Amino acid sequence: xxxxxxxxxxxxxxxLGHAGSALAVWAAAEAAGGKVLLRLEDIDVTRxxxxxxxxxLEDLAWLGLEWPEPVRRxxxxxxxxxxxxxxxxxxxxxxxxxxxxxxxxxxxxRAPHGAAIAFTGGPLGADEEAxxxxxxxxxxxxxxLARAREALGAAYDALGYEETGGGQAGFVSARPERHGDVxxxxxxxxxxxxxxxxxxxxxxxxxxxxxxEDLRESTHIHVLLQALMKWPRPVYHHHRLMTDSAGKRFAxxxxxxxxxxxxxxxxxxxxxRVRAGGL
Numbered sequence: 001x002x003x004x005x006x007x008x009x010x011x012x013x014x015x016l017g018h019a020g021s022a023l024a025v026w027a028a029a030e031a032a033g034g035k036v037l038l039r040l041e042d043i044d045v046t047r048x049x050x051x052x053x054x055x056x057l058e059d060l061a062w063l064g065l066e067w068p069e070p071v072r073r074x075x076x077x078x079x080x081x082x083x084x085x086x087x088x089x090x091x092x093x094x095x096x097x098x099x100x101x102x103x104x105x106x107x108x109x110r111a112p113h114g115a116a117i118a119f120t121g122g123p124l125g126a127d128e129e130a131x132x133x134x135x136x137x138x139x140x141x142x143x144x145l146a147r148a149r150e151a152l153g154a155a156y157d158a159l160g161y162e163e164t165g166g167g168q169a170g171f172v173s174a175r176p177e178r179h180g181d182v183x184x185x186x187x188x189x190x191x192x193x194x195x196x197x198x199x200x201x202x203x204x205x206x207x208x209x210x211x212x213e214d215l216r217e218s219t220h221i222h223v224l225l226q227a228l229m230k231w232p233r234p235v236y237h238h239h240r241l242m243t244d245s246a247g248k249r250f251a252x253x254x255x256x257x258x259x260x261x262x263x264x265x266x267x268x269x270x271x272x273r274v275r276a277g278g279l
Contacts, residue, residue: 002034010052012252020276038067081191095123096139118180140186165238174223202231239279
């Protein structure tokens with residue numbers, strides 16, 4: 001059965017671009033005789049707020065969209081993501097990285113011209129790691145690309161996914177090395193977007209993912225995690241992003257273009273559907 005999902009992050013109110021993406025997901029499900037699940041990706045507990053969650057539900061209902069209950073809120077399921085991290089750690093696929101974001105960016109910036117810019121720092125020696133853990137230094141858990149490649153063997157080079165979006169339809173080979181050793185958890189974020197989204201897509205039996213072009217690159221990492229965890233691989237459809245008259249993509253900081261503001265300005269749900277449709 002065709003099952004998709006719409007998974008906004010409640011760090012602000014929905015804007016016109018979100019409406020376009022939501023309508024695209026529900027239209028694809030309707031055409032296939034399937035359903036859409038609503039998921040709130042609120043793992044960023046410092047930026048996600050209850051009023052934004054309520055606003056998302058209100059805006060989507062106003063657009064005339066429906067979804068089965070209950071809505072999955074990721075912040076209620078950190079234990080699920082910790083179990084995945086424990087599994088990956090137990091297989092030697094994660095390592096502690098003590099570098100700050102600033103230090104990682106500086107290291108990438110020192111790479112020779114034309115070199116790969118992904119971070120692949122690798123683990124510290126056992127003694128140094130134990131010392132820094134003992135001192136209470138903050139660290140992130142990174143997925144070792146080198147160890148993942150070893151674990152998958154020949155299957156690593158065959159990684160890929162089925163894409164139905166315009167411009168790149170067909171089988172797409174995955175190249176996780178473009179992203180290097182990605183962070184899967186850190187102290188202030190107990191689970192990364194990559195980890196939580198792939199876990200939940202598998203848990204909720206998502207067969208088709210319809211999302212914006214801006215998330216296409218993330219699919220290379222998601223395919224790797226799916227292979228490592230033996231999770232099923234959905235079919236992907238990446239649609240173009242909506243832009244304003246100047247060609248700039250909509251963002252949550254564009255408060256005048258939130259659905260909430262447009263509704264208060266007198267626009268109807270039908271008006272929004274016309275403006276946001278066609279992705």
